[in-house]
Amino acid sequence: MSTPDPQSFANDWVQAWNRHDVEAVLQHFHDDVEFTSPVAAQVLPETGGVVRGKEALRTYWTTALALVPALRFEVVGVYAGQSVLVINYRNERGGLVNEVLIFDGDQVREGHGTYGPVSRPASPR
Structure with a gap:
């Protein structure tokens, strides 16, 4: 399988996030996506850091x-x-983060937010 054009995808992704447009970001994700993040465990402790489905991802x-x-x-x-x-980015606190996105066709089936110790506490991804 192939991936979408990496630079175009990353540009769309970062622009949507910087507009705080969750719906635009979610357009790239399958309805049954699974997303893991240590920040999800902090924001929604009941998830244990694993968010399943587009609706749950929207809530997170x-x-x-x-x-x-x-x-x-x-x-x-x-x-x-x-x-x-993999999108390597710097968040609003200056911390480096990697977003690891696994595709099924042109949509993300599985995603993983990975953080260094400085980035983890305040980043929502």
Whole structure:
């Protein structure tokens, strides 16, 4: 399987996040997506850090954005693999984060937010 054009996808992704447009970000995700994040475990402890389904992902991201109104991402690098994109970005606190996205066709089936120790507490992704 192939991935979408890495740079175009990353540009759309970061622009949507910087507008705080959760619906635009969600357009890239399958309805039955699974997303893991240590921040999800903090924002929605009942998830244990694993968010299943687009509706649950919407709830997570909407809740997280309310907690971080200054959210802003800057893409540092984009890496493509076979059906995988990794978006390396700097968050509003200056922390580096990797978003690992596994595709099924042109939509994300599985995603993983990965954080360094400085980024983890205040980033909603």
